[in-house]
Structure formats: structure tokens, C-alpha cells
Amino acid sequence: MTRGVLFMTVLLAMAAPVIGSAASKPDVPATPAEFKAGETKFKAHCQVCHGERGMGTQQGPPFVHKIYEPNHHGDAAFQRAAALGVRAHHWQFGNMPKISSVTPADVDEIIKYVRWLQRQAGIY
Numbered sequence: 001m002t003r004g005v006l007f008m009t010v011l012l013a014m015a016a017p018v019i020g021s022a023a024s025k026p027d028v029p030a031t032p033a034e035f036k037a038g039e040t041k042f043k044a045h046c047q048v049c050h051g052e053r054g055m056g057t058q059q060g061p062p063f064v065h066k067i068y069e070p071n072h073h074g075d076a077a078f079q080r081a082a083a084l085g086v087r088a089h090h091w092q093f094g095n096m097p098k099i100s101s102v103t104p105a106d107v108d109e110i111i112k113y114v115r116w117l118q119r120q121a122g123i124y
Helices: 003-023 033-045 075-084 104-120
Strands: none
Touching (some): 075 104
């Protein structure tokens, strides 16, 4: 085996777990038209901390989690969080600042999108 072939074999072997893990993610359906506005606003204002499709990041918690289901964090909690900010209480990410760039109508659209994501995940 030549050095080039050996190098490519090792490289592919190292990449296989990464490729496999990406392929094993559960399929999430495309966002329905009725939630597209919320998805767009979520991406613009929330995704940097709460992650793609609400799955969380190192900066913020996942919204696709039972803690954020409607009986624990109702829609009004999302409105208050955007308008006033939130003192850290469930997670160790620090306090959330208010998001001045969103209106209550924007947050309503974001909530619809987040609730759809939660239903897709079987949270409620």
C-alpha cells in the first residue's frame, strides 16, 4: 500500500464516525409554511444562543426540552423573556438579556415555531 492510499484509508476511517453520526440524526420534517415566519425570526434572533431548531448551544438552553413545554413555560414566559430578559434558574448559562429587536408579534411567531418543534420531538 502506498503512503497516499494509506493516508486516505486512515483519513476515511477517522471520518466514518462523524459521517455516521450526522446520518443517524432523527429526520425532522421540513418546516410547514404556517411556521416559516417564526422559523425565520427564530434564526435571526434566537438561534445564536438556543441553537439550530431550538436544540441549544454552549450559550443557551434547548427549547426542544420538556422544561419548555407549555405547562411549565407557557407562551407568556417567552414574551416576558424577550421583553424583560430572564434570570438564570434552570440552567447554568447565565442570565438572558432582553431582546429589544423583537416585537410581541415576532415572539408570537417564534412561539408557534418552537411549539411545532416541540410537538415534532414528542414533548407534548
